[in-house]
Amino acid sequence: MAERNVSHSHFKVVSRNSLLSFFSLITMLFMMSWLFILRSTRPEDNPNAIDRNALPDSNQFSTMNTESPFGNRAILGNEQDLEPTSHETKKTLPDETNDSGKCSTKPRTSGKKSVLKIFMYDLPSEFHFGLLDWKEEGHGVWPDLRTKLPHYPGGLNLQHSIEYWLTLDLLASEQLPEPSDSRSAIRVHNSSEADVIFVPFFSSLSYNRFSRTDPHEKRSNNKVLQEKVVKFVTAQLEWKRSGGRDHVILAHHPNSMLDARMKLWPATFILSDFGRYPPNIANVEKDVIAPYKHVVECYENDSSTFDSRTTLLYFQGAIYRKDGGHVRQELFYLLKEEKDVHFSFGSAQKGGVKDASAGMRSSKFCLNIAGDTPSSNRLFDAIASHCVPVIISDEIELPYEDAIDYTDFCIFVRTRDALKKRFLIDFVRSVKKDEWTRMWNRLKQVQKFYEFQFPSKEADAVQMIWQAVARKAPLMRLKTNKSRRFFRSVYGTNMGNVRVKPSLPTPKNFW
Ligand SMILES: *[C@@H]1O[C@H](CO)[C@@H](O)[C@H](O)[C@H]1NC(C)=O
Numbered sequence: 001m002a003e004r005n006v007s008h009s010h011f012k013v014v015s016r017n018s019l020l021s022f023f024s025l026i027t028m029l030f031m032m033s034w035l036f037i038l039r040s041t042r043p044e045d046n047p048n049a050i051d052r053n054a055l056p057d058s059n060q061f062s063t064m065n066t067e068s069p070f071g072n073r074a075i076l077g078n079e080q081d082l083e084p085t086s087h088e089t090k091k092t093l094p095d096e097t098n099d100s101g102k103c104s105t106k107p108r109t110s111g112k113k114s115v116l117k118i119f120m121y122d123l124p125s126e127f128h129f130g131l132l133d134w135k136e137e138g139h140g141v142w143p144d145l146r147t148k149l150p151h152y153p154g155g156l157n158l159q160h161s162i163e164y165w166l167t168l169d170l171l172a173s174e175q176l177p178e179p180s181d182s183r184s185a186i187r188v189h190n191s192s193e194a195d196v197i198f199v200p201f202f203s204s205l206s207y208n209r210f211s212r213t214d215p216h217e218k219r220s221n222n223k224v225l226q227e228k229v230v231k232f233v234t235a236q237l238e239w240k241r242s243g244g245r246d247h248v249i250l251a252h253h254p255n256s257m258l259d260a261r262m263k264l265w266p267a268t269f270i271l272s273d274f275g276r277y278p279p280n281i282a283n284v285e286k287d288v289i290a291p292y293k294h295v296v297e298c299y300e301n302d303s304s305t306f307d308s309r310t311t312l313l314y315f316q317g318a319i320y321r322k323d324g325g326h327v328r329q330e331l332f333y334l335l336k337e338e339k340d341v342h343f344s345f346g347s348a349q350k351g352g353v354k355d356a357s358a359g360m361r362s363s364k365f366c367l368n369i370a371g372d373t374p375s376s377n378r379l380f381d382a383i384a385s386h387c388v389p390v391i392i393s394d395e396i397e398l399p400y401e402d403a404i405d406y407t408d409f410c411i412f413v414r415t416r417d418a419l420k421k422r423f424l425i426d427f428v429r430s431v432k433k434d435e436w437t438r439m440w441n442r443l444k445q446v447q448k449f450y451e452f453q454f455p456s457k458e459a460d461a462v463q464m465i466w467q468a469v470a471r472k473a474p475l476m477r478l479k480t481n482k483s484r485r486f487f488r489s490v491y492g493t494n495m496g497n498v499r500v501k502p503s504l505p506t507p508k509n510f511w
Protein backbone atom coordinates (compact mmCIF):
# COMPACT_ATOMS: atom_id res chain seq x y z
CA MET A 1 0.00 0.00 0.00
CA ALA A 2 2.66 2.40 1.18
CA GLU A 3 4.92 1.36 -1.63
CA ARG A 4 2.23 1.90 -4.14
CA ASN A 5 1.66 5.35 -2.82
CA VAL A 6 5.30 6.20 -3.07
CA SER A 7 5.67 5.00 -6.60
CA HIS A 8 2.48 6.76 -7.50
CA SER A 9 3.66 10.11 -6.20
CA HIS A 10 7.04 9.47 -7.73
CA PHE A 11 5.34 9.00 -11.03
CA LYS A 12 3.50 12.24 -10.47
CA VAL A 13 6.71 14.12 -9.79
CA VAL A 14 8.34 12.70 -12.86
CA SER A 15 5.45 13.59 -15.05
CA ARG A 16 5.29 17.08 -13.62
CA ASN A 17 8.98 17.55 -14.32
CA SER A 18 8.71 16.31 -17.83
CA LEU A 19 5.63 18.44 -18.38
CA LEU A 20 7.53 21.45 -17.11
CA SER A 21 10.50 20.86 -19.37
CA PHE A 22 8.15 20.12 -22.22
CA PHE A 23 6.48 23.48 -21.70
CA SER A 24 9.72 25.40 -21.40
CA LEU A 25 10.91 23.72 -24.57
CA ILE A 26 7.75 24.76 -26.38
CA THR A 27 8.02 28.29 -25.02
CA MET A 28 11.60 28.54 -26.14
CA LEU A 29 10.78 27.25 -29.59
CA PHE A 30 7.93 29.71 -29.83
CA MET A 31 10.13 32.62 -28.80
CA MET A 32 12.83 31.57 -31.20
CA SER A 33 10.46 31.34 -34.12
CA TRP A 34 9.02 34.71 -33.17
CA LEU A 35 12.50 36.23 -33.10
CA PHE A 36 13.20 34.65 -36.42
CA ILE A 37 10.09 36.21 -37.92
CA LEU A 38 10.99 39.62 -36.53
CA ARG A 39 14.47 39.45 -37.95
CA SER A 40 13.70 37.98 -41.30
CA THR A 41 10.96 40.42 -42.26
CA ARG A 42 13.00 43.59 -42.07
CA PRO A 43 16.61 42.78 -42.46
CA GLU A 44 17.59 46.30 -43.41
CA ASP A 45 15.99 47.97 -40.44
CA ASN A 46 16.61 48.20 -36.77
CA PRO A 47 16.71 44.70 -35.33
CA ASN A 48 14.35 45.90 -32.61
CA ALA A 49 11.84 46.79 -35.22
CA ILE A 50 8.56 45.00 -35.12
CA ASP A 51 7.10 44.25 -38.45
CA ARG A 52 3.49 45.25 -38.69
CA ASN A 53 2.72 42.15 -40.71
CA ALA A 54 3.89 40.05 -37.80
CA LEU A 55 1.43 41.68 -35.45
CA PRO A 56 -1.79 39.91 -34.65
CA ASP A 57 -4.47 40.66 -37.17
CA SER A 58 -6.59 43.37 -35.66
CA ASN A 59 -8.99 43.13 -38.57
CA GLN A 60 -10.76 40.68 -36.34
CA PHE A 61 -12.18 43.74 -34.67
CA SER A 62 -14.00 44.79 -37.73
CA THR A 63 -15.21 41.42 -38.91
CA MET A 64 -17.69 41.37 -36.08
CA ASN A 65 -19.46 44.20 -37.69
CA THR A 66 -20.67 43.23 -41.08
CA GLU A 67 -24.40 42.75 -40.78
CA SER A 68 -25.32 45.69 -42.93
CA PRO A 69 -24.45 45.56 -46.59
CA PHE A 70 -22.64 48.85 -46.16
CA GLY A 71 -20.94 47.70 -43.00
CA ASN A 72 -17.62 47.26 -44.63
CA ARG A 73 -17.86 50.54 -46.40
CA ALA A 74 -16.57 52.15 -43.26
CA ILE A 75 -13.93 49.66 -42.41
CA LEU A 76 -10.31 50.50 -42.51
CA GLY A 77 -7.80 47.82 -41.76
CA ASN A 78 -6.16 50.14 -39.34
CA GLU A 79 -3.83 48.50 -36.91
CA GLN A 80 -2.77 51.54 -35.03
CA ASP A 81 -6.28 52.62 -34.35
CA LEU A 82 -7.64 50.49 -31.57
CA GLU A 83 -11.02 52.15 -31.75
CA PRO A 84 -13.61 49.90 -33.26
CA THR A 85 -13.82 51.04 -36.85
CA SER A 86 -17.47 50.86 -37.61
CA HIS A 87 -19.27 53.70 -39.27
CA GLU A 88 -21.35 54.47 -36.21
CA THR A 89 -18.54 54.82 -33.72
CA LYS A 90 -16.58 56.95 -36.10
CA LYS A 91 -19.34 59.47 -36.38
CA THR A 92 -19.56 59.92 -32.65
CA LEU A 93 -15.86 60.44 -32.08
CA PRO A 94 -15.45 63.55 -29.99
CA ASP A 95 -13.53 65.52 -32.53
CA GLU A 96 -14.46 68.65 -34.32
CA THR A 97 -16.40 66.85 -37.02
CA ASN A 98 -19.84 68.32 -37.12
CA ASP A 99 -22.53 66.72 -39.20
CA SER A 100 -23.69 69.95 -40.69
CA GLY A 101 -20.22 71.31 -41.31
CA LYS A 102 -18.62 67.87 -41.87
CA CYS A 103 -14.99 68.74 -42.33
CA SER A 104 -14.15 71.41 -39.97
CA THR A 105 -11.55 73.36 -41.75
CA LYS A 106 -12.10 76.11 -39.28
CA PRO A 107 -10.22 75.99 -36.04
CA ARG A 108 -11.80 74.17 -33.18
CA THR A 109 -12.44 77.26 -31.16
CA SER A 110 -14.72 79.69 -32.84
CA GLY A 111 -13.49 83.23 -32.72
CA LYS A 112 -9.81 83.87 -32.89
CA LYS A 113 -7.92 81.32 -34.90
CA SER A 114 -4.82 79.94 -33.31
CA VAL A 115 -1.85 79.93 -35.61
CA LEU A 116 0.88 77.34 -35.32
CA LYS A 117 4.20 78.96 -34.51
CA ILE A 118 7.05 77.26 -36.30
CA PHE A 119 10.77 77.65 -35.86
CA MET A 120 12.56 76.67 -39.08
CA TYR A 121 16.27 75.92 -39.20
CA ASP A 122 18.28 77.98 -41.65
CA LEU A 123 19.67 74.88 -43.30
CA PRO A 124 22.19 75.52 -46.08
CA SER A 125 20.45 75.73 -49.44
CA GLU A 126 21.90 72.40 -50.64
CA PHE A 127 19.20 70.79 -48.49
CA HIS A 128 16.25 72.60 -50.02
CA PHE A 129 16.03 75.12 -52.84
CA GLY A 130 19.57 74.31 -53.93
CA LEU A 131 18.20 70.91 -54.97
CA LEU A 132 16.04 72.87 -57.43
CA ASP A 133 19.18 74.49 -58.86
CA TRP A 134 18.39 77.73 -57.09
CA LYS A 135 21.53 79.71 -56.22
CA GLU A 136 22.04 81.79 -53.12
CA GLU A 137 22.26 85.43 -54.10
CA GLY A 138 24.01 86.92 -51.14
CA HIS A 139 20.81 87.28 -49.10
CA GLY A 140 21.26 84.12 -47.11
CA VAL A 141 19.95 80.65 -47.67
CA TRP A 142 16.37 81.53 -48.64
CA PRO A 143 14.96 82.89 -51.88
CA ASP A 144 13.22 86.24 -51.93
CA LEU A 145 9.67 85.31 -52.86
CA ARG A 146 8.84 88.89 -53.84
CA THR A 147 11.22 88.73 -56.77
CA LYS A 148 11.26 85.20 -58.12
CA LEU A 149 9.83 81.86 -57.08
CA PRO A 150 12.23 78.92 -57.49
CA HIS A 151 10.76 76.59 -60.07
CA TYR A 152 9.78 73.04 -59.12
CA PRO A 153 10.35 70.44 -61.85
CA GLY A 154 7.16 68.98 -63.32
CA GLY A 155 6.41 65.34 -63.92
CA LEU A 156 6.38 62.66 -61.30
CA ASN A 157 8.57 64.55 -58.85
CA LEU A 158 5.56 66.77 -58.22
CA GLN A 159 3.66 64.01 -56.42
CA HIS A 160 5.90 64.40 -53.39
CA SER A 161 6.42 68.14 -53.61
CA ILE A 162 4.79 68.91 -50.25
CA GLU A 163 8.21 69.89 -48.87
CA TYR A 164 8.36 72.71 -51.41
CA TRP A 165 4.87 74.06 -50.68
CA LEU A 166 5.19 73.89 -46.91
CA THR A 167 8.55 75.65 -46.89
CA LEU A 168 7.32 78.34 -49.27
CA ASP A 169 4.37 78.92 -46.99
CA LEU A 170 6.59 79.50 -43.98
CA LEU A 171 8.81 81.87 -45.92
CA ALA A 172 5.77 83.72 -47.18
CA SER A 173 4.55 84.22 -43.63
CA GLU A 174 7.50 86.51 -43.00
CA GLN A 175 8.15 87.90 -46.48
CA LEU A 176 4.73 88.67 -47.86
CA PRO A 177 2.55 91.26 -46.19
CA GLU A 178 -0.65 89.48 -45.33
CA PRO A 179 -2.84 89.31 -42.27
CA SER A 180 -1.50 86.39 -40.27
CA ASP A 181 -4.98 85.21 -39.36
CA SER A 182 -5.43 83.99 -42.93
CA ARG A 183 -2.62 81.54 -42.23
CA SER A 184 -2.46 78.28 -40.34
CA ALA A 185 1.23 78.60 -39.55
CA ILE A 186 3.80 81.35 -39.21
CA ARG A 187 7.55 81.32 -38.92
CA VAL A 188 9.06 82.55 -35.66
CA HIS A 189 12.73 83.12 -35.05
CA ASN A 190 12.84 82.45 -31.33
CA SER A 191 12.64 78.70 -30.88
CA SER A 192 11.52 79.09 -27.27
CA GLU A 193 8.32 80.65 -28.53
CA ALA A 194 7.69 78.03 -31.21
CA ASP A 195 5.16 75.22 -31.02
CA VAL A 196 7.23 72.99 -33.28
CA ILE A 197 10.64 72.96 -34.95
CA PHE A 198 10.66 72.40 -38.71
CA VAL A 199 13.52 70.78 -40.64
CA PRO A 200 13.35 72.08 -44.22
CA PHE A 201 15.12 69.20 -45.96
CA PHE A 202 13.55 68.36 -49.34
CA SER A 203 14.10 64.67 -48.78
CA SER A 204 11.77 63.37 -51.51
CA LEU A 205 13.47 65.52 -54.11
CA SER A 206 16.83 64.39 -52.80
CA TYR A 207 15.71 60.79 -53.23
CA ASN A 208 14.20 61.37 -56.66
CA ARG A 209 17.19 63.22 -58.05
CA PHE A 210 20.23 61.93 -56.22
CA SER A 211 19.70 58.38 -55.04
CA ARG A 212 21.72 56.90 -57.86
CA THR A 213 25.39 56.34 -57.21
CA ASP A 214 27.93 57.50 -59.73
CA PRO A 215 30.40 54.77 -60.68
CA HIS A 216 33.31 56.63 -59.08
CA GLU A 217 31.42 57.46 -55.89
CA LYS A 218 30.92 55.22 -52.89
CA ARG A 219 27.64 56.63 -51.75
CA SER A 220 24.83 58.50 -53.42
CA ASN A 221 24.40 62.18 -52.81
CA ASN A 222 21.05 61.34 -51.23
CA LYS A 223 22.80 59.30 -48.56
CA VAL A 224 25.39 62.00 -48.01
CA LEU A 225 22.71 64.65 -47.56
CA GLN A 226 20.82 62.50 -45.07
CA GLU A 227 23.97 61.97 -43.08
CA LYS A 228 24.65 65.69 -43.09
CA VAL A 229 21.14 66.58 -42.03
CA VAL A 230 21.29 64.16 -39.11
CA LYS A 231 24.60 65.64 -38.05
CA PHE A 232 23.30 69.19 -38.34
CA VAL A 233 19.98 68.67 -36.63
CA THR A 234 21.15 66.53 -33.73
CA ALA A 235 23.82 69.12 -32.95
CA GLN A 236 21.27 71.91 -32.50
CA LEU A 237 20.24 73.11 -29.06
CA GLU A 238 16.61 72.79 -30.09
CA TRP A 239 17.09 69.09 -30.75
CA LYS A 240 19.01 68.51 -27.52
CA ARG A 241 16.37 70.35 -25.54
CA SER A 242 13.62 67.96 -26.61
CA GLY A 243 15.47 64.94 -27.94
CA GLY A 244 13.78 65.86 -31.21
CA ARG A 245 10.28 65.24 -29.95
CA ASP A 246 9.03 68.65 -31.07
CA HIS A 247 10.63 68.42 -34.51
CA VAL A 248 8.76 68.03 -37.79
CA ILE A 249 10.59 66.21 -40.57
CA LEU A 250 9.54 65.63 -44.17
CA ALA A 251 9.76 62.14 -45.61
CA HIS A 252 6.90 61.96 -48.08
CA HIS A 253 8.41 59.68 -50.68
CA PRO A 254 8.28 56.18 -49.18
CA ASN A 255 11.98 55.71 -49.94
CA SER A 256 13.17 59.08 -48.71
CA MET A 257 15.09 59.33 -45.43
CA LEU A 258 15.69 55.59 -45.36
CA ASP A 259 18.94 56.11 -43.44
CA ALA A 260 18.16 59.24 -41.46
CA ARG A 261 14.85 57.99 -40.11
CA MET A 262 16.65 55.51 -37.87
CA LYS A 263 18.35 58.44 -36.14
CA LEU A 264 15.57 61.01 -36.25
CA TRP A 265 12.65 58.81 -35.23
CA PRO A 266 11.65 60.78 -32.09
CA ALA A 267 10.47 63.55 -34.43
CA THR A 268 7.11 63.77 -36.12
CA PHE A 269 7.43 62.72 -39.75
CA ILE A 270 5.24 63.94 -42.57
CA LEU A 271 4.64 60.84 -44.67
CA SER A 272 2.51 59.44 -47.45
CA ASP A 273 2.02 56.13 -45.62
CA PHE A 274 3.66 53.80 -43.14
CA GLY A 275 4.25 51.01 -45.65
CA ARG A 276 8.01 50.93 -45.36
CA TYR A 277 8.29 51.90 -41.70
CA PRO A 278 8.51 49.71 -38.64
CA PRO A 279 5.75 50.88 -36.28
CA ASN A 280 8.12 52.06 -33.58
CA ILE A 281 9.83 54.41 -36.02
CA ALA A 282 6.65 55.83 -37.51
CA ASN A 283 3.04 55.42 -36.50
CA VAL A 284 -0.30 57.14 -36.73
CA GLU A 285 -0.14 58.55 -33.19
CA LYS A 286 3.11 60.36 -33.71
CA ASP A 287 3.22 61.21 -37.39
CA VAL A 288 1.23 63.12 -39.98
CA ILE A 289 -0.05 61.69 -43.23
CA ALA A 290 -0.08 64.16 -46.10
CA PRO A 291 -1.73 63.76 -49.50
CA TYR A 292 0.16 63.35 -52.73
CA LYS A 293 -0.09 66.23 -55.13
CA HIS A 294 -2.41 64.92 -57.79
CA VAL A 295 -1.14 64.56 -61.32
CA VAL A 296 -4.37 65.10 -63.27
CA GLU A 297 -5.97 68.50 -63.41
CA CYS A 298 -8.89 69.44 -61.22
CA TYR A 299 -12.28 68.96 -62.77
CA GLU A 300 -13.54 72.51 -62.76
CA ASN A 301 -17.18 73.23 -63.51
CA ASP A 302 -17.98 69.55 -63.26
CA SER A 303 -21.57 69.18 -64.42
CA SER A 304 -21.42 65.43 -64.94
CA THR A 305 -24.09 63.15 -63.49
CA PHE A 306 -24.46 59.56 -62.45
CA ASP A 307 -25.79 58.75 -65.89
CA SER A 308 -23.36 60.83 -67.91
CA ARG A 309 -20.43 58.99 -66.35
CA THR A 310 -20.80 55.86 -68.41
CA THR A 311 -17.95 53.78 -67.01
CA LEU A 312 -18.94 52.10 -63.77
CA LEU A 313 -15.50 51.34 -62.40
CA TYR A 314 -12.10 52.57 -63.54
CA PHE A 315 -8.65 51.23 -62.86
CA GLN A 316 -5.41 52.01 -64.60
CA GLY A 317 -2.17 51.06 -62.97
CA ALA A 318 0.96 49.03 -62.86
CA ILE A 319 1.28 45.39 -61.91
CA TYR A 320 3.56 44.97 -58.96
CA ARG A 321 5.51 41.86 -58.38
CA LYS A 322 5.27 42.25 -54.63
CA ASP A 323 2.24 41.61 -52.41
CA GLY A 324 -0.03 44.08 -54.16
CA GLY A 325 0.51 42.35 -57.49
CA HIS A 326 -1.57 39.25 -56.94
CA VAL A 327 -4.53 41.32 -55.71
CA ARG A 328 -4.47 43.40 -58.87
CA GLN A 329 -4.13 40.31 -60.98
CA GLU A 330 -7.00 38.51 -59.30
CA LEU A 331 -9.25 41.53 -59.47
CA PHE A 332 -8.45 41.82 -63.13
CA TYR A 333 -9.71 38.27 -63.71
CA LEU A 334 -12.78 38.90 -61.58
CA LEU A 335 -13.71 42.07 -63.44
CA LYS A 336 -12.56 41.58 -67.00
CA GLU A 337 -15.91 40.25 -68.23
CA GLU A 338 -17.82 43.29 -67.00
CA LYS A 339 -18.64 45.56 -69.93
CA ASP A 340 -18.76 48.86 -68.04
CA VAL A 341 -15.52 48.30 -66.16
CA HIS A 342 -12.25 49.77 -67.39
CA PHE A 343 -9.36 47.77 -65.99
CA SER A 344 -6.00 48.01 -67.61
CA PHE A 345 -2.39 47.67 -66.67
CA GLY A 346 0.37 49.98 -67.64
CA SER A 347 1.59 53.21 -66.26
CA ALA A 348 -0.87 56.00 -66.73
CA GLN A 349 1.97 58.43 -66.39
CA LYS A 350 3.80 57.87 -69.64
CA GLY A 351 2.01 60.50 -71.66
CA GLY A 352 -1.20 58.95 -70.45
CA VAL A 353 -2.14 61.56 -67.86
CA LYS A 354 -4.66 63.03 -70.25
CA ASP A 355 -6.20 59.61 -70.91
CA ALA A 356 -6.33 58.81 -67.22
CA SER A 357 -7.97 62.14 -66.54
CA ALA A 358 -10.58 61.60 -69.24
CA GLY A 359 -11.14 58.06 -67.98
CA MET A 360 -11.69 59.12 -64.39
CA ARG A 361 -13.95 61.99 -65.32
CA SER A 362 -16.25 59.66 -67.22
CA SER A 363 -16.36 57.01 -64.46
CA LYS A 364 -18.61 56.74 -61.43
CA PHE A 365 -16.09 54.87 -59.30
CA CYS A 366 -12.32 54.66 -59.33
CA LEU A 367 -10.46 51.70 -57.90
CA ASN A 368 -7.50 52.22 -55.61
CA ILE A 369 -5.68 48.96 -55.00
CA ALA A 370 -2.66 48.77 -52.75
CA GLY A 371 0.50 48.55 -54.79
CA ASP A 372 3.96 48.09 -53.42
CA THR A 373 2.98 50.62 -50.75
CA PRO A 374 -0.50 51.10 -49.25
CA SER A 375 -0.97 54.60 -50.68
CA SER A 376 -0.62 56.08 -54.12
CA ASN A 377 -1.36 59.34 -55.81
CA ARG A 378 -4.13 57.64 -57.78
CA LEU A 379 -6.51 58.26 -54.88
CA PHE A 380 -5.89 61.98 -55.11
CA ASP A 381 -6.28 61.90 -58.89
CA ALA A 382 -9.67 60.27 -58.33
CA ILE A 383 -10.68 62.95 -55.84
CA ALA A 384 -9.61 65.71 -58.22
CA SER A 385 -11.70 64.04 -60.94
CA HIS A 386 -14.69 63.62 -58.58
CA CYS A 387 -14.66 59.90 -59.23
CA VAL A 388 -15.81 58.13 -56.06
CA PRO A 389 -12.77 56.19 -54.77
CA VAL A 390 -13.20 52.51 -54.02
CA ILE A 391 -10.29 51.74 -51.72
CA ILE A 392 -8.92 48.22 -51.49
CA SER A 393 -5.91 48.71 -49.30
CA ASP A 394 -6.18 47.35 -45.79
CA GLU A 395 -3.14 49.21 -44.54
CA ILE A 396 -3.85 52.61 -46.00
CA GLU A 397 -3.70 55.68 -43.81
CA LEU A 398 -5.45 58.77 -45.02
CA PRO A 399 -4.59 62.45 -44.60
CA TYR A 400 -6.37 64.39 -41.85
CA GLU A 401 -8.58 61.46 -40.98
CA ASP A 402 -9.04 62.88 -37.51
CA ALA A 403 -10.86 65.80 -39.10
CA ILE A 404 -12.57 64.26 -42.11
CA ASP A 405 -14.97 61.36 -42.44
CA TYR A 406 -13.79 59.55 -45.55
CA THR A 407 -16.84 57.31 -45.62
CA ASP A 408 -18.78 60.34 -46.87
CA PHE A 409 -17.03 60.17 -50.21
CA CYS A 410 -15.06 56.92 -50.38
CA ILE A 411 -15.97 53.26 -50.36
CA PHE A 412 -13.73 50.89 -48.44
CA VAL A 413 -13.59 47.19 -49.23
CA ARG A 414 -11.40 44.74 -47.41
CA THR A 415 -9.00 42.91 -49.68
CA ARG A 416 -10.23 39.47 -48.72
CA ASP A 417 -13.81 40.53 -49.48
CA ALA A 418 -12.88 42.10 -52.78
CA LEU A 419 -11.35 38.81 -53.87
CA LYS A 420 -14.58 36.90 -53.35
CA LYS A 421 -16.38 36.12 -56.53
CA ARG A 422 -18.79 38.90 -57.58
CA PHE A 423 -18.49 40.67 -54.23
CA LEU A 424 -16.91 43.86 -55.51
CA ILE A 425 -18.97 44.28 -58.64
CA ASP A 426 -22.24 43.56 -56.84
CA PHE A 427 -21.26 45.93 -54.11
CA VAL A 428 -20.45 48.77 -56.46
CA ARG A 429 -23.62 48.18 -58.48
CA SER A 430 -25.64 48.35 -55.27
CA VAL A 431 -24.76 52.01 -54.84
CA LYS A 432 -27.63 53.82 -56.48
CA LYS A 433 -27.91 57.21 -58.05
CA ASP A 434 -28.83 59.30 -55.02
CA GLU A 435 -26.18 57.81 -52.80
CA TRP A 436 -23.56 58.24 -55.49
CA THR A 437 -24.65 61.82 -56.07
CA ARG A 438 -24.28 62.55 -52.38
CA MET A 439 -20.72 61.27 -52.46
CA TRP A 440 -19.96 63.16 -55.65
CA ASN A 441 -21.20 66.39 -54.11
CA ARG A 442 -19.04 65.77 -51.09
CA LEU A 443 -16.03 65.13 -53.34
CA LYS A 444 -16.50 68.56 -54.88
CA GLN A 445 -16.44 70.08 -51.40
CA VAL A 446 -13.40 68.20 -50.09
CA GLN A 447 -11.33 68.54 -53.23
CA LYS A 448 -9.76 71.77 -51.99
CA PHE A 449 -8.20 69.97 -49.02
CA TYR A 450 -5.90 68.26 -51.50
CA GLU A 451 -4.75 71.31 -53.47
CA PHE A 452 -1.18 72.45 -53.04
CA GLN A 453 -0.67 76.04 -54.06
CA PHE A 454 1.28 79.19 -53.48
CA PRO A 455 0.24 81.35 -51.83
CA SER A 456 -1.72 78.93 -49.72
CA LYS A 457 -5.43 79.46 -49.26
CA GLU A 458 -7.72 78.67 -46.41
CA ALA A 459 -8.24 74.91 -46.00
CA ASP A 460 -6.04 73.89 -48.90
CA ALA A 461 -3.56 71.05 -48.54
CA VAL A 462 -0.81 73.26 -47.13
CA GLN A 463 -3.01 74.63 -44.38
CA MET A 464 -4.67 71.30 -43.69
CA ILE A 465 -1.25 69.75 -43.14
CA TRP A 466 -0.23 72.54 -40.76
CA GLN A 467 -3.46 72.04 -38.88
CA ALA A 468 -2.79 68.33 -38.66
CA VAL A 469 0.64 69.15 -37.24
CA ALA A 470 -1.02 71.55 -34.81
CA ARG A 471 -3.20 68.71 -33.55
CA LYS A 472 -0.03 66.73 -32.80
CA ALA A 473 1.63 69.65 -31.03
CA PRO A 474 0.16 69.01 -27.56
CA LEU A 475 1.42 65.42 -27.67
CA MET A 476 4.82 66.62 -28.83
CA ARG A 477 4.94 69.08 -25.95
CA LEU A 478 3.87 66.44 -23.49
CA LYS A 479 6.57 64.05 -24.67
CA THR A 480 9.13 66.83 -24.56
CA ASN A 481 8.15 67.79 -21.02
CA LYS A 482 8.25 64.20 -19.87
CA SER A 483 11.64 63.64 -21.44
CA ARG A 484 13.04 66.54 -19.46
CA ARG A 485 12.11 65.11 -16.05
CA PHE A 486 15.57 63.84 -15.34
CA PHE A 487 17.59 66.47 -17.14
CA ARG A 488 16.25 69.53 -15.45
CA SER A 489 19.48 70.33 -13.68
CA VAL A 490 21.46 69.89 -16.86
CA TYR A 491 19.36 72.08 -19.08
CA GLY A 492 17.86 74.41 -16.55
CA THR A 493 16.43 77.39 -18.25
CA ASN A 494 19.56 78.37 -20.07
CA MET A 495 19.80 76.39 -23.26
CA GLY A 496 23.26 77.74 -23.84
CA ASN A 497 24.65 75.66 -21.03
CA VAL A 498 24.02 72.21 -22.37
CA ARG A 499 27.04 70.20 -21.32
CA VAL A 500 25.97 66.64 -20.84
CA LYS A 501 24.41 64.62 -23.59
CA PRO A 502 21.72 62.47 -21.99
CA SER A 503 21.27 59.06 -23.49
CA LEU A 504 18.23 58.78 -25.68
CA PRO A 505 15.77 56.08 -24.85
CA THR A 506 15.61 53.29 -27.37
CA PRO A 507 12.56 53.24 -29.62
CA LYS A 508 11.10 50.41 -27.58
CA ASN A 509 10.62 52.28 -24.36
CA PHE A 510 10.08 55.63 -25.98
CA TRP A 511 6.38 55.56 -25.18
C1 LIG B 1 -23.09 71.51 -35.73
O1 LIG B 1 -23.15 72.83 -36.20
C2 LIG B 1 -24.48 73.34 -36.26
C3 LIG B 1 -24.43 74.74 -36.82
O2 LIG B 1 -23.24 75.00 -37.46
C4 LIG B 1 -25.10 73.33 -34.86
O3 LIG B 1 -26.44 73.78 -34.93
C5 LIG B 1 -25.08 71.92 -34.31
O4 LIG B 1 -25.53 71.93 -32.98
C6 LIG B 1 -23.66 71.37 -34.35
N1 LIG B 1 -23.68 69.98 -33.95
C7 LIG B 1 -22.83 69.47 -33.09
C8 LIG B 1 -22.97 68.02 -32.81
O5 LIG B 1 -21.96 70.14 -32.54
Ligand SMILES: *[C@@H]1O[C@H](CO)[C@@H](O)[C@H](O)[C@H]1NC(C)=O
Pocket residue numbers: 190191192193
Ligand atom coordinates in the same frame (compact mmCIF):
# COMPACT_ATOMS: atom_id res chain seq x y z
C1 LIG C 1 12.93 83.98 -26.70
O1 LIG C 1 11.71 83.76 -26.01
C2 LIG C 1 11.87 83.52 -24.63
C3 LIG C 1 10.52 83.13 -24.06
O2 LIG C 1 9.53 84.00 -24.48
C4 LIG C 1 12.47 84.76 -23.98
O3 LIG C 1 12.65 84.53 -22.61
C5 LIG C 1 13.81 85.07 -24.64
O4 LIG C 1 14.34 86.28 -24.12
C6 LIG C 1 13.66 85.20 -26.13
N1 LIG C 1 14.96 85.29 -26.74
C7 LIG C 1 15.30 86.27 -27.56
C8 LIG C 1 16.69 86.23 -28.11
O5 LIG C 1 14.53 87.16 -27.87
Ligand SMILES: *[C@@H]1O[C@H](CO)[C@@H](O)[C@H](O)[C@H]1NC(C)=O
Pocket residue numbers: 300301
Ligand atom coordinates in the same frame (compact mmCIF):
# COMPACT_ATOMS: atom_id res chain seq x y z
C1 LIG D 1 -15.52 77.45 -65.13
O1 LIG D 1 -16.51 78.42 -65.08
C2 LIG D 1 -16.04 79.73 -64.85
C3 LIG D 1 -17.25 80.66 -64.69
O2 LIG D 1 -18.28 80.27 -65.49
C4 LIG D 1 -15.12 80.16 -66.00
O3 LIG D 1 -14.63 81.47 -65.76
C5 LIG D 1 -13.98 79.18 -66.09
O4 LIG D 1 -13.17 79.48 -67.19
C6 LIG D 1 -14.49 77.75 -66.23
N1 LIG D 1 -13.37 76.84 -66.17
C7 LIG D 1 -13.16 75.90 -67.05
C8 LIG D 1 -11.95 75.06 -66.88
O5 LIG D 1 -13.93 75.69 -67.96
Ligand SMILES: *[C@@H]1O[C@H](CO)[C@@H](O)[C@H](O)[C@H]1NC(C)=O
Pocket residue numbers: 474475477478481
Ligand atom coordinates in the same frame (compact mmCIF):
# COMPACT_ATOMS: atom_id res chain seq x y z
C1 LIG E 1 5.07 71.66 -21.08
O1 LIG E 1 5.73 72.65 -20.34
C2 LIG E 1 5.42 73.97 -20.72
C3 LIG E 1 6.29 74.90 -19.92
O2 LIG E 1 7.63 74.68 -20.27
C4 LIG E 1 3.96 74.25 -20.46
O3 LIG E 1 3.62 75.56 -20.89
C5 LIG E 1 3.14 73.26 -21.26
O4 LIG E 1 1.78 73.42 -20.97
C6 LIG E 1 3.57 71.84 -20.97
N1 LIG E 1 2.88 71.00 -21.92
C7 LIG E 1 2.26 69.88 -21.61
C8 LIG E 1 1.56 69.19 -22.72
O5 LIG E 1 2.27 69.44 -20.49
